Amino acid sequence: MFDNLSDKLDKAFHILKGHGKITEVNVAETLKEVRRALLDADVNFKIAKDFTTKVKEKAIGQNVLTTLQPGQLLVKLVKDELTELMGGDVAGINLSGNPTVILMSGLQGSGKTTFSGKLANYLQTKKGKKPLLVACDIYRPAAIQQLYVVGDSMAVEVYSEPENKNPVEIAQNAIKHAKANGFNVVIVDTAGRLAVDEAMMTEISNVHKAIQPQETLFVVDAMTGQDAVNTAKAFNDILNFDGVVLTKLDGDTRGGAAISIKSVVNKPIKFVGTGEKMDAIDVFYPERMAERILG
Numbered sequence: 001m002f003d004n005l006s007d008k009l010d011k012a013f014h015i016l017k018g019h020g021k022i023t024e025v026n027v028a029e030t031l032k033e034v035r036r037a038l039l040d041a042d043v044n045f046k047i048a049k050d051f052t053t054k055v056k057e058k059a060i061g062q063n064v065l066t067t068l069q070p071g072q073l074l075v076k077l078v079k080d081e082l083t084e085l086m087g088g089d090v091a092g093i094n095l096s097g098n099p100t101v102i103l104m105s106g107l108q109g110s111g112k113t114t115f116s117g118k119l120a121n122y123l124q125t126k127k128g129k130k131p132l133l134v135a136c137d138i139y140r141p142a143a144i145q146q147l148y149v150v151g152d153s154m155a156v157e158v159y160s161e162p163e164n165k166n167p168v169e170i171a172q173n174a175i176k177h178a179k180a181n182g183f184n185v186v187i188v189d190t191a192g193r194l195a196v197d198e199a200m201m202t203e204i205s206n207v208h209k210a211i212q213p214q215e216t217l218f219v220v221d222a223m224t225g226q227d228a229v230n231t232a233k234a235f236n237d238i239l240n241f242d243g244v245v246l247t248k249l250d251g252d253t254r255g256g257a258a259i260s261i262k263s264v265v266n267k268p269i270k271f272v273g274t275g276e277k278m279d280a281i282d283v284f285y286p287e288r289m290a291e292r293i294l295g
């Protein structure tokens with residue numbers, strides 16, 4: 001995960017090695033390489049620039065050059081800033097409400113259906129919940145079928161109304177069904193499109209207003225880099241969502257989305273998807289991720 005970025009940051013810090021005493025020039029050179037590494041990882045230009053400016057200010061504030069191990073301190077400052085950029089503290093999922101209603105949003109192919117299943121599995125096995133999965137994709141019968149396959153694999157019930165073309169009604173009926181049958185979490189999987197379009201936004205916005213979920217999660221494919229960040233912005237403008245799910249982190253992603261998304265939409269990354277199987281879900285810990293990136 002993020003191997004290329006890790007390598008480049010490692011090389012940036014090499015500048016500081018082999019010097020008995022490091023100078024302001026060495027620090028500036030290192031931070032320039034750090035910025036280049038972030039840009040190569042598809043981090044937005046302004047974010048990368050602000051990042052190195054902040055690290056530089058902290059380095060000056062803490063008199064890095066006069067400390068015993070200036071190189072190590074600089075690495076720590078970069079790590080802290082990276083952690084902060086990715087959200088600081090870990091953001092939990094809000095499980096209040098009876099049932100807790102969780103709405104999934106995102107483009108087609110982002111991994112919504114797979115993640116809905118993973119989340120149901122996580123809540124069932126790790127949190128002792130009784131989840132209900134709801135198929136609200138009224139356009140693609142294959143998507144409904146896919147949710148059944150996912151649900152069946154974990155013995156989680158799936159609610160659908162194949163003849164009903166009104167996703168608001170389906171979601172509302174599902175919540176009624178959950179209340180009547182002792183489900184304490186309702187996970188609503190919605191229809192995506194290949195790109196942001198008005199009809200999709202209106203539809204999900206109507207579902208959102210009608211069911212007032214405790215958690216609205218935006219699911220995005222980490223491999224799409226800057227596009228992931230732009231799509232997040234479009235969905236957040238409409239839904240004011242609560243958190244981000246970054247999928248496909250097991251792939252050859254450069255890391256830009258993971259690093260930039262929080263500062264663009266000011267919403268935390270809550271979970272990551274790391275594979276196609278139902279247990280390939282992790283809670284997102286910004287600090288652990290920063291440690292991993294810095295190797």
Ligand code: GDP
Pocket residue numbers: 106107108109110111112113114115146192247248249250251272273274275276280
């Ligand atoms: P949806 O259209 O948003 O519901 O997306 P799907 O859940 O159907 O996922 C699209 C494709 O991405 C499927 O082939 C999934 O198996 C795959 N996928 C989803 N999440 C992950 C992940 O975390 N890692 C990998 N490698 N593949 C994933």
